[in-house]
Amino acid sequence: MQTRQITLYSRPGCHLCEDAADLLEALARRFALAVREVNILSDVDLYERYKHSIPVVAIAGGPTLFAPIRAAELTQALAEIEA
Numbered sequence: 001m002q003t004r005q006i007t008l009y010s011r012p013g014c015h016l017c018e019d020a021a022d023l024l025e026a027l028a029r030r031f032a033l034a035v036r037e038v039n040i041l042s043d044v045d046l047y048e049r050y051k052h053s054i055p056v057v058a059i060a061g062g063p064t065l066f067a068p069i070r071a072a073e074l075t076q077a078l079a080e081i082e083a
Contacts, residue, residue, distance in 0.1 A: 004031060004059065004062075005033075006034065006035045006058070008035055008036070008037045008056070008057055008058075009040050009055065010037055010054055011039055011041050011054060014054055016055050016068060017054055020057060020069040033078075055069055057069055059078065059081065062081045063077050
C-alpha cells in the first residue's frame with residue numbers, strides 16, 4: 001500500500017482542527033497516511049483562503065474536505081482512493 005500524503009490546514013485554538021487531527025491519527029495506519037499539519041496563521045495567502053473553512057483536509061490525488069470533517073466522509077474518501 002502506497003503512503004498517501006494528507007495536509008491538514010488548521011490554526012492554534014481550533015477545537016474542530018484538533019478533532020480532525022485526532023481522526024487522521026486514528027486512520028493513519030489503516031490507510032498508510034503521512035499527515036502534515038499546516039498552521040494557516042503562518043501564511044497570509046493560506047489564512048485568506050481558509051480562515052472561514054478550517055479544518056481543511058487536502059488528500060493528495062483525492063478530494064479536499066472542509067469543516068466540519070466527519071469520520072464517515074473522510075473514511076469513504078480515503079477508501080475510494082485506495083480502490
